[in-house]
Amino acid sequence: MKNKVLGQCPVCNHQLKITRLHCRHCDTTIEGSFELCKFSRLSQEHKDFIDVFIKNRGNIKEIERELGISYPTVRNKLEGVIEALGHSSVPITSTNKKDVLESLSRGEITAEEAVKLLKE
Template identity: 40%
Template sequence: MYQQPEKCPVCSEPITVTRLYCPHCDTTIDGHFSPAVNPFGRLSPEQLQFLVSFIRCEGRFTALERELNLSYPTLRNRLNEVLKTLGFEPGREDPPARLTAEDRRRILEDLDQGVISLAEAQRMLRGKKEE
């Protein structure tokens, strides 16, 4: 069975599913259906197999090295390729905000005076943005 294409092979516009078929009971349903959202549908078979191995090894590169008989740099590159294909930018997370001693003192004073909650103070001290 072929994988459902996301785009028309002629004009590259999104595909609309118009027929569903059950081979078990021979039922056919006609209509206009939105394709299921599957972010992993963009992965090549090799990338999908790598992801399955990565999950089976619980993300431990040492176990993955043994299973796939590949070096850490090669595994890291393959993971980065998967991340890029899924639309993420590897290594591009916002660094935590650096707090000055004055910022920390102000946060603790606000906590002491009841201006902010303990959870807010902890979040701010960790450098995380407001949620």
């Protein structure tokens, strides 16, 4: 089993930098200071959620089924990933409200879930 690249220091939880790259094929080694991509810095929980999200092509109903969670929980997990990637969370606007109501009309969420989302 191969080790995964760590994005954060297990001691102090700060961001790590890669200082050496090595090719096993030609035995070339490159030293320097290399940045990790922002996805490397995500928690394993966030990475697992992204995997399920992509596998289900963003279909919230399928994500709910696979993970056994409700629409608001899927939404909260997605917001967590968005924030962890350094993007700002989007407050509910009239467009977001429309999305909630459309999800309700398609049966993707319950009336209770819609009310909760609209109150956030």
